[in-house]
Amino acid sequence: MIQRIVILGAGSAGLLAACALKRKIPQLTVQVVRSPELGVIGVGEGTTPNFPRFLFEYLGLSRKKFYELAEPTWKLGIRFHWGPRDRFEYGFSLQMDSHWSDLPRPNGYYCDEEFSCAGLASALMRHDKVFPRQPNGAPDIQPWHAFHIENRKFVDVLELLARVAGVEVTDGKVTHAERGPHGIAALHLEDGQRIEGDFYVDASGFRSELLGRALEEPFLSYDRSLFCDRAVVGGWERTTEPILPYTTAETMDAGWAWQIEHEHHINRGYVYSSQALSDDEAAAEFLRKNPKAPTAPRTVKFRSGRYRRQWVDNVVAIGNAGGFVEPLEATSLMVVCAECQTLVDLLQHCALKPTDSMRRLFNRQMDYTWDDIRDFLALHYYVNTRLDTPFWRHCRADTDVSSLADLLEFYRENGPTGFARYTLPKPENNFGIEGYLVMLVANRVPYLAKHQASAAEQQAWHAHRAQFIAQAVSGLGVKEALTYVRHPAWQWNAEAPPNSVPAAGAPTR
Ligand SMILES: Cc1cc2nc3c(=O)[nH]c(=O)nc-3n(C[C@H](O)[C@H](O)[C@H](O)COP(=O)(O)OP(=O)(O)OC[C@H]3O[C@@H](n4cnc5c(N)ncnc54)[C@H](O)[C@@H]3O)c2cc1C
Numbered sequence: 001m002i003q004r005i006v007i008l009g010a011g012s013a014g015l016l017a018a019c020a021l022k023r024k025i026p027q028l029t030v031q032v033v034r035s036p037e038l039g040v041i042g043v044g045e046g047t048t049p050n051f052p053r054f055l056f057e058y059l060g061l062s063r064k065k066f067y068e069l070a071e072p073t074w075k076l077g078i079r080f081h082w083g084p085r086d087r088f089e090y091g092f093s094l095q096m097d098s099h100w101s102d103l104p105r106p107n108g109y110y111c112d113e114e115f116s117c118a119g120l121a122s123a124l125m126r127h128d129k130v131f132p133r134q135p136n137g138a139p140d141i142q143p144w145h146a147f148h149i150e151n152r153k154f155v156d157v158l159e160l161l162a163r164v165a166g167v168e169v170t171d172g173k174v175t176h177a178e179r180g181p182h183g184i185a186a187l188h189l190e191d192g193q194r195i196e197g198d199f200y201v202d203a204s205g206f207r208s209e210l211l212g213r214a215l216e217e218p219f220l221s222y223d224r225s226l227f228c229d230r231a232v233v234g235g236w237e238r239t240t241e242p243i244l245p246y247t248t249a250e251t252m253d254a255g256w257a258w259q260i261e262h263e264h265h266i267n268r269g270y271v272y273s274s275q276a277l278s279d280d281e282a283a284a285e286f287l288r289k290n291p292k293a294p295t296a297p298r299t300v301k302f303r304s305g306r307y308r309r310q311w312v313d314n315v316v317a318i319g320n321a322g323g324f325v326e327p328l329e330a331t332s333l334m335v336v337c338a339e340c341q342t343l344v345d346l347l348q349h350c351a352l353k354p355t356d357s358m359r360r361l362f363n364r365q366m367d368y369t370w371d372d373i374r375d376f377l378a379l380h381y382y383v384n385t386r387l388d389t390p391f392w393r394h395c396r397a398d399t400d401v402s403s404l405a406d407l408l409e410f411y412r413e414n415g416p417t418g419f420a421r422y423t424l425p426k427p428e429n430n431f432g433i434e435g436y437l438v439m440l441v442a443n444r445v446p447y448l449a450k451h452q453a454s455a456a457e458q459q460a461w462h463a464h465r466a467q468f469i470a471q472a473v474s475g476l477g478v479k480e481a482l483t484y485v486r487h488p489a490w491q492w493n494a495e496a497p498p499n500s501v502p503a504a505g506a507p508t509r
Contacts, residue, residue, distance in 0.1 A: 002352040003029060006187060006197030008174060008210060010034030011041060012151065013319020013336045014203030015158035020340040021201075022165040023059055025348060032162065033187060033195060035173040040155050041205055041320065043233055043300060045260045045267060046075060046247045046330030047146040048430075049092050054337035061161065063492040067485060070157045072147035073263055073478055074130050074245050076121045078329070081250040082384050083443035089246065091121025092144035096437035097418050102460050108416025108441045109451040110461045115442050123468035129475035130245035139481040148247070148260050150267075170195070174204075177214035183313025184210055202317040206324070211307055211317040221305040224400040225378035227273040227391070228255045228326050229304070232286045234297030235260075235267035243478035249328060251384060253277065253285055254391035256328065263482070268293055269300075271326055276391040302326065306370040309363045316343055322366070325373045328380055334430065335369055342366075372429045375403045379436065383443040404436075411440050415447040 005021055007014045010032050022030045055061045066072075077091035095118035099106040107118050117123035121144060124130060131139035163169060172189035179185060186196045202210035211217050223229075248259040255272035270286040277285075279299050287293055306323030310316060317323075318339045325331060342365060346358050381395040401408065406423035414420070421433035440447075453461065476484075484490060 002199040002347065002354070003027075004197045005030050005199045005201060006195055007032045007201040007203055008034075008187065009201075009203030009205060009319070009321065010155070010159060010169065011203060011205055011319060012044060012155055012158065012333060013205075013321070014201065015155060015162050016336055017201050017203055017318045017340050017343070018162040018167045019059060019158060019165060020344050021347075022162065022167050024344045025352070026166070028352075029168075030162075030166070031168045031170060031195065031197070033170045033172060033174060033189070036171055037173060038207075040151065041300070042151050043231070043269065044151050044327075044332055045148055045262070046078075046258070046327070047149065048330065048334040049144045049146045050334050050337050051146055054341060058337075058341055064490075066157070069160070070149055070154055071263060072149040073243055073261055074481070075146040075148050075247060075261075076125050076130065076144075076245045078247045078249050079125060079244075080442065081248070081386070082256075082380070083386055085115060085442060085444070088115050088438075088442040089122035089125040090435070090438045090442070091119055091125055091246075092146065093119045093121035093142070094434055095119035095122055096416055096441055097421075097432055097434040099418070100460070100464055103457055105451050105453075106417055108437055110453055110457070111416075111441050112444075112450075117465045117468050117472070120468050120471060123465070123472040124475055125246045127469070127472040127475070128242060128244055128477060129472050130478045130481050132471040132475045138484050139476050141481075141485075148262055150262055150265070174209055177210055179214065183315050184214060198314065200315045202315055202321040203319050205320045206302065208307070208317065208321040210315045211310070211312060211321060215312050215315060217307045217309055217312055219303075219305055219307055221303060222325065222374045223304065225374050226304040226326055226381070227275065227395065227399075228271045229302060230274050230279065230282065231269045231271045231300045231302070231327075232279070232283050232297040233267070233269040233300055234286070234290070234293040235265055236292040236294070238262075238264050238266055241266060245478050247330060250289075251386040251392075252289070253387065253389045254282070257286065257289070258327065261478070263478075266292075269327075271328070273391060276389075276394070304374070306367070309359075310339070310366045311359045311362045316362070318343070323370045325370065325377060328377050329373065329431075331373050331430070335366075335373070338369060339366065368426060369430065371403070372426065372431075375401070375425070376429075376431050376435055376439075379404060379439050383439055383445050385443065407436060408445075411445065412447050413449065415449045415451070416441050 007018050018030050018032050056063050079089050081087050096108045116126050134140045174187045175190050176188050177184050184200050186194050244261045250257045254276035257270045260267040268290050272282045304325045310322040319336050378399050378401050382399040382401050410420050410423045416437045421427040
């Protein structure tokens with residue numbers, strides 16, 4: 001029976017795991033070991049809507065306290081400068097997997113010419129607004145928002161919350177792990193300490209000290225589908241720029257660049273393929289397109305892929321230690337939350353005595369999650385016709401999208417219908433058919449079964465868009481919405497005990 005858990009690593013993965021384990025299973029002893037010298041990765045700032053749901057609804061953290069300490073801003077989706085259109089918005093509310101009852105076809109068939117404002121989130125994004133307004137003027141905070149959050153600030157807040165929950169934090173560098181009959185027996189620190197647990201979480205980031213190094217679990221690379229393996233990163237202090245309620249993803253010569261919006265800081269990074277561009281060339285292109293960025297941006301190396309199993313013997317890897325897929329859809333924290341929740345739920349279910357079949361179930365779920373993200377991102381590269389550089393020609397010709405062959409064939413014959421969900425490796429996945437259809441429609445991937453909308457249909461279609469646009473135009477920008485939620489009189493209605501709020505429980509006034 002597990003009584004004492006040792007977590008290696010105090011980045012966002014290790015500390016989220018520590019908070020989840022200790023808050024949900026308080027009888028556990030949870031110790032985090034981390035090396036201040038190695039520090040944390042310092043990137044990882046875009047999230048998805050499961051992130052606030054995990055923090056507030058699953059863990060039961062106080063929204064008020066969290067907003068005060070971590071100072072997140074809101075993210076409604078990603079604006080892409082991608083493909084043949086000037087730009088498009090992939091928001092967190094439905095656009096393509098949607099069908100108005102007064103129209104004969106689902107939305108996608110009406111988006112050949114104009115693809116914007118087909119849902120509330122995308123309409124808000126198009127108008128740089130974050131939430132619609134309630135009759136009293138206050139923000140009507142929608143349940144499908146995510147956050148932009150500064151990595152180091154977030155890690156500091158998590159450490160505080162973990163300590164308050166009773167987690168012990170030990171500073172020290174692990175030099176090696178001692179093997180035992182059930183996996184790992186103890187961690188050895190540089191200062192001579194030996195730290196023992198009966199269960200270990202490897203949250204050591206890309207070093208994967210326990211799963212990768214000590215247990216030698218094989219790494220499965222995604223390099224046939226995803227060619228980028230580096231990023232140059234550099235941001236600047238915000239001056240007059242408005243705080244945008246979305247991440248921007250802009251096509252670059254050999255990859256893409258993100259723009260992430262913090263309240264006082266703008267974070268930019270260029271994700272590229274080292275096969276296509278040298279680090280110096282990448283930095284030069286990045287600086288040319290971002291003259292406000294620091295002249296010596298830092299380079300981060302990564303590889304996309306996952307370990308064959310995430311849970312081996314008495315070690316489960318969470319975060320970058322178990323797998324990583326490049327940040328185009330900002331999915332790592334999404335996976336971290338899913339990993340933490342699945343682990344805690346399984347440990348509770350088995351009364352802290354995990355079985356082999358439970359480990360296999362966890363691994364199967366996580367394999368599927370990672371492979372699904374790989375496939376979705378591969379599609380982004382495969383369909384992007386914006387630039388004709390060697391890198392992008394290579395992506396269009398050689399990206400392995402074989403898992404999506406059925407989807408692509410079905411789409412080419414039938415167009416953007418929700419039936420396409422049954423062609424996916426698994427119909428229920430993190431992006432739904434919505435995500436795939438957004439990429440196909442927005443990038444104008446051709447299909448045969450075109451629909452000629454009548455004048456009456458066109459009128460009805462634009463009337464629906466006009467409703468979203470009206471809500472967006474009268475909505476609030478990020479700055480104004482922050483002023484509301486920071487006012488001492490602001491009440492979050494979701495300050496309820498964990499698990500007692502409905503899944504879609506939205507903070508409203
Ligand atoms: C370019 C880039 C952009 C990204 N953007 C996003 C994004 O927008 N959204 C998103 O969700 N994710 C993003 N990520 C992923 C992001 O890194 C993770 O989401 C997240 O920060 C989790 O990091 P971690 O805790 O696994 O690792 P880290 O932050 O690296 O933490 C590792 C911890 O382990 C400790 N450690 C390691 N080895 C030892 C040792 N031997 N002894 C003691 N301690 C040790 C370190 O000190 C540290 O505390 C991005 C990643 C990259 C590379």
